[in-house]
Amino acid sequence: MPEPLLEVRNLKKYFPVIAGILRHQVGDIKAVDGISFTVYPQEVLGIVGESGSGKSTAARAVIRLIEPTAGEIYFEGKNFLALDQTALKLMRKNIQIVFQDPYASLNPRKTIGENIGEALLYHGFVKDRYEQETRVRTIMAQTGLREELIHRYPHEISGGQQQRVCIGRAIAMEPKLIVLDEALSALDVSVQAQILNLLLDLKQRLGLSYLFISHDLSVVRHIADRVSVMHHGVIVEAGLTEEVYNNPQAPYTRKLLASIPPSQPRRKS
Numbered sequence: 546m547p548e549p550l551l552e553v554r555n556l557k558k559y560f561p562v563i564a565g566i567l568r569h570q571v572g573d574i575k576a577v578d579g580i581s582f583t584v585y586p587q588e589v590l591g592i593v594g595e596s597g598s599g600k601s602t603a604a605r606a607v608i609r610l611i612e613p614t615a616g617e618i619y620f621e622g623k624n625f626l627a628l629d630q631t632a633l634k635l636m637r638k639n640i641q642i643v644f645q646d647p648y649a650s651l652n653p654r655k656t657i658g659e660n661i662g663e664a665l666l667y668h669g670f671v672k673d674r675y676e677q678e679t680r681v682r683t684i685m686a687q688t689g690l691r692e693e694l695i696h697r698y699p700h701e702i703s704g705g706q707q708q709r710v711c712i713g714r715a716i717a718m719e720p721k722l723i724v725l726d727e728a729l730s731a732l733d734v735s736v737q738a739q740i741l742n743l744l745l746d747l748k749q750r751l752g753l754s755y756l757f758i759s760h761d762l763s764v765v766r767h768i769a770d771r772v773s774v775m776h777h778g779v780i781v782e783a784g785l786t787e788e789v790y791n792n793p794q795a796p797y798t799r800k801l802l803a804s805i806p807p808s809q810p811r812r813k814s
């Protein structure tokens with residue numbers, strides 16, 4: 546096995562439950578309650594689970610958009626939780642995140658070109674505006690966005706195109722890992738397939754790793770090398786995707802798999 550890219554050990558995130566007129570903390574919501582997983586270079590780890598199982602909380606805690614309650618996170622062997630805010634800012638470009646709602650993730654007052662390129666200068670990937678535009682055009686080609694969209698605004702393009710912009714903005718940072726939190730869930734099924742293919746293509750071309758989070762078991766089966774099944778804040782089963790899907794061990798996984806609608810309607814004869 547190569548060195549892990551990301552290693553998460555016993556990660557917890559509790560949210561306080563506040564009640565009463567004195568606003569006392571009366572308990573905790575244990576959204577993530579001790580999960581461990583590893584992502585290797587150029588690998589896709591899927592995390593599946595029903596709504597409320599803690600997937601998004603885990604994703605946000607892993608990249609420290611919210612601070613974990615407990616646990617350890619190592620990125621390329623470095624203690625990610627020990628980084629101060631300055632070091633975190635620099636490290637963050639290595640781990641990008643793409644969310645479910647692309648429109649909400651984009652700056653509505655900036656053009657597609659600006660949205661994709663806005664962090665390039667700051668992070669020193671380019672030295673001036675001219676280089677920035679060249680880089681943005683390359684990224685747009687890589688993500689299947691027609692050149693003339695560069696001066697449009699997010700509300701002027703489709704949901705699928707908006708998600709391509711979000712993916713483009715992520716790969717602009719030349720990350721090693723992209724966390725995708727329900728990145729396809731808001732899109733039409735036909736568009737989902739196109740974005741899924743784009744992700745597979747980019748992974749291949751750029752040598753990326755994905756932490757691919759979804760409630761959609763069919764999509765995860767298509768993209769993930771290994772999968773972890775989350776339920777009530779814990780991982781109830783983990784393994785190679787085909788093994789987990791063909792021979793689920795945990796009762797919860799069996800129940801989840803039994804609820805997948807057949808992908809193709811049976812032909813009537």
Ligand SMILES: Nc1ncnc2c1ncn2[C@@H]1O[C@H](COP(=O)(O)OP(=O)(O)OP(=O)(O)O)[C@@H](O)[C@H]1O
Binds near residue numbers: 575595596760
């Ligand atoms: N900021 C918060 N404050 C309090 N509770 C929260 C907060 N964020 C999430 N939770 C709770 O944590 C639990 C897990 O939520 P989370 O959003 O991580 O689930 P999820 O698996 O991503 O669900 P979905 O599939 O609907 O996106 C839920 O019970 C949720 O209500």
Ligand SMILES: [Mg+2]
Binds near residue numbers: 601602726727
């Ligand atoms: Mg979620």
